[in-house]
Amino acid sequence: MKRLVSVFALLAALCGAATTSHAADAKPAKADAKPATMPAAVDSLAILEHAVAKDSTKFDNLYKLGIMYLDREKNAEAAKVFSKANRVKPKNVKVLVNLGVALDNLSQAEAAQGYYREAIAIAPMDSLASCRLATSLYAQGKFPEAMTLLRDLIAKQPRSHCAYFTMGVAFADAGLYRDAIRMWKKVVDLAPASAEAQSAKESIDVLERFLSGQ
Numbered sequence: 001m002k003r004l005v006s007v008f009a010l011l012a013a014l015c016g017a018a019t020t021s022h023a024a025d026a027k028p029a030k031a032d033a034k035p036a037t038m039p040a041a042v043d044s045l046a047i048l049e050h051a052v053a054k055d056s057t058k059f060d061n062l063y064k065l066g067i068m069y070l071d072r073e074k075n076a077e078a079a080k081v082f083s084k085a086n087r088v089k090p091k092n093v094k095v096l097v098n099l100g101v102a103l104d105n106l107s108q109a110e111a112a113q114g115y116y117r118e119a120i121a122i123a124p125m126d127s128l129a130s131c132r133l134a135t136s137l138y139a140q141g142k143f144p145e146a147m148t149l150l151r152d153l154i155a156k157q158p159r160s161h162c163a164y165f166t167m168g169v170a171f172a173d174a175g176l177y178r179d180a181i182r183m184w185k186k187v188v189d190l191a192p193a194s195a196e197a198q199s200a201k202e203s204i205d206v207l208e209r210f211l212s213g214q
Contacts, residue, residue, distance in 0.1 A: 127162055135166055
């Protein structure tokens, strides 16, 4: 059977992009945005770095800086900053999840999973923590554990769009493309404005074009 080789790299990239951070307040650029946008962003990073260097006990600055580092794929820096934020507020779920994301991106899956599990223990209904844990486990080849976690999450929270998204990636990886499409259409139905929905739409388009050409 013909395999869709290129889709796996695309889906991995989409999955990572859709679930990188817990609460990064990214806003779409306006059509009339001026060229000064990027320098302003760079200045914001420098300002936050200076503020944190001056006083590393202010949680809001630490959290915002960690998100900026994640958005720029500066994962080592993000992990360091989120670790400091975790010491300031040890039970903050957003910090724990983002610290896990940074560590996963640094190929430190076991440490990342520890933080995801800690977040779940604090907030059992936090679907993103469970989704990130499932994604991390799946990437390690722990497929049964990952899929059980996702099925349990969907059973408890049937509107958890990140669970359907991650399940779709797993189905696509297994060559179950129609099942993957079904999962991603559910994502679009549940959360049409989400990053996962945008990625799902792109992935659906790739798979449907592939299937129509078989």
